[in-house]
Amino acid sequence: MPVGTQGAVKGTLFRDLEEAGAEIILGNTYHLHLRPGDELIGRLGGLHRFIGWDRPILTDSGGYQVFSLAERRKITEDGAEFQSHLDGSRHHLTPESAVDIQTRLGSDVAMVLDECLAYPATRDAAAESMQRSVRWAQRCRNRLQQLRTSPQTEVIVSNAGQAQFGIVQGGVFSDLRCESAEATQAIGFEGYAIGGLSVGEPIPVMYEVVEVTARRLPVAQPRYLMGAGTPEDLVESVARGIDMFDCVLPTRNARNGQLFTSQGRLNIRNARYTDDDEPPDPACRCYTCRRHSRAYLRHLHLSGEMTAAALNTLHNLTFYLDTMQRIREAIEFGTFDTFKQEFLRSVSRPAHDS
């Protein structure tokens, strides 16, 4: 899922995303709640209509952003008090209000509010936080059931078919992850996410936790690894049972001039590309690679032209979406293991090593 924080995937037009093959995008509840506001979006018919995107949308719960506010938030059993990064205004985010906001937004998949633990954390802290997340998940589910069964005047429902995903927490502790997976399933959701990874833990630890956790989640429902990751992370995590991802890496790195290619990572600022007439990735089908050279992209990037960000973003998202497409095909053809080996050999290094 390309990340559309504030109702746009930075540097793209939606038709470019559609062409790149995006089937679903992510919207950030925290940002949209503060600006332009979920009340306004709900009144205008929901997020799809407001932003002009009619394919699926997943919204996070806002928890991750609120926890990232550090000094400007306070967590209690009830929820989180925080100050807006925009104007310092005070807000209250509870499991119930996280559900209400996402109901107004009318996303296709809503996420429960969970506590996002800092890494590293002790086992006790991780256990306590995980248990609170389970209690919050139950409150989120209760609130959703209430909205589904009895209309609330203060919450316009703009997408009656909205699914809700639970989130498994438990830090890097396998037994806590298993306990969380059980408890979250006991509540019962339309899908399950793994949260609290890709936050600084060593990569092998992340893969291990993904493996242990995914194994405890129902195969017939979506399993979603939140916030990951590199192209390698996608392939390694699918190998461990993951179906869905979101990450700012392809878009953010594009703006910084880093391109993900079938030959590895390519930093377009590098002087070696000054007169390089080749496309960024000769194997890529995207508009950028069909039309432009590394030399041109380097020039635009160094000149601070926003077109550089747009072209790089279009390429990186196409590369990520094509990778997922190739993974799906390899699984269908029964060649995933071979694909994985070859893919990891080709992309896990800088392009054009000398």
Add this chain to the structure above:
Amino acid sequence: MPVGTQGAVKGTLFRDLEEAGAEIILGNTYHLHLRPGDELIGRLGGLHRFIGWDRPILTDSGGYQVFSLAERRKITEDGAEFQSHLDGSRHHLTPESAVDIQTRLGSDVAMVLDECLAYPATRDAAAESMQRSVRWAQRCRNRLQQLRTSPQTEVIVSNAGQAQFGIVQGGVFSDLRCESAEATQAIGFEGYAIGGLSVGEPIPVMYEVVEVTARRLPVAQPRYLMGAGTPEDLVESVARGIDMFDCVLPTRNARNGQLFTSQGRLNIRNARYTDDDEPPDPACRCYTCRRHSRAYLRHLHLSGEMTAAALNTLHNLTFYLDTMQRIREAIEFGTFDTFKQEFLRSVSRPAHDS
């Protein structure tokens, strides 16, 4: 002509420009000479190939930007000495080097180097400057003839069919404009531009100078008003004989949130658009107007999303290019006067006056 200063029209992809109907774009010699350099662009096959745009390109001479450097340039009969705004490095721009640079770039239309007079100027200053521009124009033509007839090893010719336009100067003084028009035609160019307008003079004065000057230029060759203007300026100047324009207004104002529409100017930051579900211009065919609302564009603009600039730019360029298209049709159908009246009545005001 949309303005592609550094090899990109800010906030757009070329396919969007093609869709909007752009038949030709402008590139800035000053910027491209400094970065990435006309030597590099020439070596890579010329500007069309370097930037991936195969429709026509017009390049200016670099003079206007150099004259704008104020303290950082010195003008003599030979040409201009200036310091780069990028790194302070010293450069020399002469009529001959302006031709050489544009020859390396391989644009379809190259402009002569002219002296850009500040406004206001005395008649004596305007006369002296105009006469120097005529001498420079002759030197530009001589250099081009030399390049056409005998290859120079230091100048790769990447577009053998390049046209060269002369520029009429003379400030706001009709007799000087006439003298300049005569002298420039006596040298002989493939087309003629009117320079030194849209620099602060009152609008009626500008129209008067355009009228007097255009009348003295050959109807069978392109007449190009440099650096103008508003939608009203386009229509008023075509009425006086102008065929071509370039202006940063549609792109720059788009980035600042000002939209040109069939109902007048619309500032997307205005609070009245907070929950306005209408497209920016209901009469417009562009992607932005087909897909997005004023409320959404306002939200993106206030959120600092670069997608706002991209969507606004796409609309404004479409509006400008459609205006030119409508002008051409009205001329063909013999209804230009009626069109002009109606157009000026509808666009010359803020949209949604209360």
